[in-house]
Amino acid sequence: MVMTPAEEVVEDAVVLARRWAESTASQQTTAERRTAGRLARLVADPAGLDLAVRFVDRVARPEDREVAARELAALAGAASAASFLSPADKALLGVGSRVATLAPSIVVPLALKRLRQLVGHLKSEAKRS
Numbered sequence: 001m002v003m004t005p006a007e008e009v010v011e012d013a014v015v016l017a018r019r020w021a022e023s024t025a026s027q028q029t030t031a032e033r034r035t036a037g038r039l040a041r042l043v044a045d046p047a048g049l050d051l052a053v054r055f056v057d058r059v060a061r062p063e064d065r066e067v068a069a070r071e072l073a074a075l076a077g078a079a080s081a082a083s084f085l086s087p088a089d090k091a092l093l094g095v096g097s098r099v100a101t102l103a104p105s106i107v108v109p110l111a112l113k114r115l116r117q118l119v120g121h122l123k124s125e126a127k128r129s
Contacts, residue, residue, distance in 0.1 A: 038118065041084035048084040051075065052119075060112055069104030072111055073097050089114070 003011065028036065042048045058071035076097040079090045092114060100107040 035118075038084060045083050047078070047081040051078045051082045051085075054078070055111075055115065059108070060115060065104040065108045066101075068108045068111075069100035072100040072108065089118075 025033075042052055054071075054075060059068045059075070062068045062071065074097075075093065079085060079093040079097070082090070085093065093111075096107050096111050100111075
């Protein structure tokens, strides 16, 4: 089958991308493979992706910890639906969402710390005062 010039460019790009992916995978540490797997599960899980976006937009973004705590409390039911979360993270999110409004100055920073542990290598966060 004869390819058009555009198809040849696409084919070359796919081959190059596969070579880069294989090279990267062969040099990853166990922790990097675990993180990449978690990220892959997150984006493959519609409920997980929704939870992640809601968490970042509604909990991590607000400057006011009480607002963030109310939004964290609103995520109470979402933890069980997110298959990318480990059982420990589901439990942490469940407990955190229940007590967030009672102790926002404690719970919100802990929730943000866990977020940074999970995906800190993917984002840059503005400093909170």
